[in-house]
Amino acid sequence: MHNLIRRWVLLEGEGAGDVPAGGASAAAPSPAPVAAPAPSPSPAPDPGLTMPDSLLGEKPEPTEKPDGDKKPDEPAKPEEPIKYEPFKLPDGMTVDEAKLGEFTEIAAAARIPQDVAQKLVDLYSSELKAISEGPMRAWTDLQNTWRDAVKSDPEIGGKNLDKNLAATKIGLRNLLGEDAGKFFEALNITGAGNNPDIVRGLFKAASPHAPASPVGGSPVGGNQKTAGATLYPGMAAPGKGNEG
Known part of the structure; x- marks a missing residue:
């Protein structure tokens, strides 16, 4: 019994040394945090379940990275202007030289070859000839129609x-x-x-x-006057070399 009391006294003395100065009881220590369980590894996807690309889809083209060692493109050299030989024209046809020069400049700028340019000139010449000859042909046909009507x-x-x-x-x-x-x-x-x-x-x-x-015509009678004698009474009678 004596031992039990002595032990109680010792325990009480140890507890009193832990009490703070204000006399308030000390707060109970908070429990240590519990670590979260590690996630379980996900299973690898099945290759057969991969979504295929659309047949009509467009994949972005890979962009080329600028190459620091690549030299810049040299400027293109200007092409030599085309020089045409004199164009051939139909016999007797003349063309406005200013218009022909303008056509030559346009053809040269478009780099039209000589043979193609000549075909264009031929087409223009044929159209110009048809336009110029059209009224004359119509006028000639009209004159012939009138002459036939007179006849x-x-x-x-x-x-x-x-x-x-x-x-x-x-x-x-x-x-x-x-x-x-x-x-x-x-x-x-x-x-x-x-x-x-x-x-x-x-x-x-x-x-x-x-x-x-x-x-x-010849006069029927000797006294008949010719047309010249009728118009010019002073003329001699027929047979003298002065007939009209």
Whole structure:
């Protein structure tokens, strides 16, 4: 019993030395933190379950890294300008030299070969010829149509065509006098001398001033005057070398 009491006293004395100065009891120490369990390793993926790439997908092209040792590209040398031989033109055709020079510059800038440029010139020449000859061809066809109409005219054409035309010319010369030459020239330039309506009208207008006897041919009787004698009464009678 004595030993138990002594032991209790010793224990009480040891506990009193641990009490802080304020008399408050010391806080109980916090328990040490418990370490988290290590994660378990994940299983490797199955190769058969890998998602394949889309057939229509586009993969980015690898970009080349600049090479420090690579030399910069040298500037391209300018190409020599094309020099063309003189282009061939159809016989009798002339082309505006300024336009031809402009075409040559454009063709040279586009580096069109000589043979191709010549084909373009040929195409242009054929089109220009068709354009220039078109009106003349149409005008010529019209003149021929008018001449055929005069030849078949029932009043002035047929077998009496030459006689009636000659009488019309003589009548116009007698009517117009010195101005007759300019009048006939105007008929030729304008083509009006082939128009059937104008020829028919001139025939009627000139008839009163034309000789009554047929123009040309030999006289039937000795007293018949020739066309020249009718127009110029002072001329000698036929057979003297002064016939009209």
